[in-house]
Amino acid sequence: YCATVGPLPPNPGELTSSEKFSSLITEASQYADIVLVDAPSLGAVGDAASMASKVDGVVVIVRLAETSKKSLGLINHFIETVPTHVMGVVVTNATADGSGYGYKGSYYYGDRYSGA
Numbered sequence: 001y002c003a004t005v006g007p008l009p010p011n012p013g014e015l016t017s018s019e020k021f022s023s024l025i026t027e028a029s030q031y032a033d034i035v036l037v038d039a040p041s042l043g044a045v046g047d048a049a050s051m052a053s054k055v056d057g058v059v060v061i062v063r064l065a066e067t068s069k070k071s072l073g074l075i076n077h078f079i080e081t082v083p084t085h086v087m088g089v090v091v092t093n094a095t096a097d098g099s100g101y102g103y104k105g106s107y108y109y110g111d112r113y114s115g116a
Helices: 012-016 019-029 047-052 069-081
Strands: 058-063 086-092 100-102 108-110
Touching (some): 012 019, 058 069
């Protein structure tokens, strides 16, 4: 069972907070043990928060080498305030040398710093 993206609605945020979205999740759960819902980045739009309250839990995925300290703060705020069960955190793009974490662009946080 797969529901794919169709035409972009005028206000996608309203779609994810709608009763139709809840019905889709409920119907899909009747056919599968696990229903995965891919959501946009937490900082991009409010869709992830409205979707999180309609599912059993969330898995937060962080691209460490491309995530700023500010974004990590947003993720922490999301975890603390959104009424959902955080099932885990997956960290990708971590450096093997332990040099810290970076931000996509000219800034680098960790042991070194470069940029404006």
